Amino acid sequence: MYTPPARFASATFAxxxxxxxxxxxALxxxxxxTRRLLHPPGFRDRLAAWLGRVPESPPRHGLYLVGPVGTGxxxxxxxxxxxxxxxxxxxFLHxxxxxxxxDHPETLAARLADRYRVLCLDEVELDDPANEARLVLILKTLERLGVTLLATSNVEPEKFLSVTLGNDRxxxxxxxxxxxxxxxIVVRGEDYRQRLGKPGRAWIGPPEEARARLREAFENDPGRACWFSFDELMExxxxxxxxxxxxRLADCDSLYLADIAIDGTDTALRLLRIIDDLYLHPxxxxLFFSAATPPEAWLRAGETHGLLExxxxxxxxRTTSRLTALCEIEPVPAADETPAS
Incomplete structure (x- = not known):
């Protein structure tokens, strides 16, 4: 029931x-x-360490991999x-x-502990104080019940909301x-998705010209192609x-989205959920789309003022990284621009 996404069905250390x-x-x-979980130190190991006066590190209750998007x-x-x-x-849960x-956090943790010894929690992301409180309660309960946490995140624990908002607990x-x-463990590196072959395409530029390129590709698509304006998709x-x-979207061979424009965090969250779930779909x-500006300019952390935003x-x-993994970006000049010779 709780298993890795299909694209990671064969992921191994090798x-x-x-x-x-x-x-x-990190590897x-x-x-x-993983070895310590499969083969925990026994009495003889602990005795040998004690006789050798080797200081034992306190056991850790989990492993937390943190770093930028696309680093594995x-x-x-x-x-x-x-x-x-x-x-x-x-x-394995996102x-x-x-x-x-x-379920209530403690009830949920107890239910997980009844069936599992390890919780693999992918992409821990907290944009809501209520979710942060829920996560902390779940983690504390899982630890008390002997469940190990393995997790990934783009955010170090010291940078979660409570540190800034002032929740002392x-x-x-x-x-x-x-x-x-x-x-x-910090995992750094370049975003591997930027180097992938791109199955789709995006046209970025003046809306009418970019939309015309998108429409031309749609009308020449030989498969089951679905067209949405961005407003229709948000509706x-x-x-x-x-x-x-x-x-409905995954049933298409090709999905065409015209005039993507992010006007706030509500719209960003709706698009984020759709793109992330399609990216992980087997x-x-x-994906093909048109927009006036490239994905990385749609919503910038430095240009928003509230902590939640x-x-x-x-x-x-992460969503814009996945978009660039799915689509080759092609700039579209304005109709009255003359290409440089």
Missing amino acids: TFHPETPSQQQ RAAEAF KTHLLAAMYHALHPTLPCA SSRLFRLP FRRFLTEEFRARYEV AATHTEHTRLLH HPPR RGIAEKFA
Whole structure:
């Protein structure tokens, strides 16, 4: 039920190819932590350490991989899942799914602990104080019940909301206790998605000209092509149950979105959810779109003023990374511009 997305169904440590020293360190840390879970030190190991007066490090209750988008954190998390399960029963969830589950945090943690020894929590992202409170309660309860946490995030624990908003109860957990309880490994590197072959295309420029290029591609598409203006897609996202909308979009061979424009965080969150779920879908449609500006300019963390808005903008950066993985970006000049000779 709680398993890695289809695109990570065969992820292993052997198929992870580190390109930076921190990625190599993250791979070693993930492998070592996995070995400790599968083969915890026994009495003889502890006795030998004591007789040799080797100071024992306090046991960590989990591993937290943090770093920019596209650096392989989810691959490593899925590799740990596959190496551990089913010897140690594991649950693999995206944090957004965890927050949508209706149970009280302590009840949910107890239910997970009844079935699983390890929780693999992907892309921990907190743009809501209520979700942050929920996460802290879940983590504390899981630790008390003996469930190990393996997690990924783009955000270091000291930069979550409570540290800035001033919730003392959670600030102490995030700034003082978190690194004592969990092994935190930073994973740095270039966004690998920028180097992938792009199955789709995006036209960026004056709206009429960019839309005309998109329409031409749509009319010449030989497969099952679906066309939405961005306003139509947002209307559907508002009034259609998300799973049904996702099935409708994934049923297309190609999806054409005209005139994408982000006018606020609500719109950004709706698009984020659609793109992220399509990206992780086992059979996503090819994506084509038009917009006046490139994806990285749609919502910038530095241009938003509220803490929650900045959190959403930082989360949206992963979505724009995925868009560039799905689409080749093509600038479109204005109709009256003459190409340089």
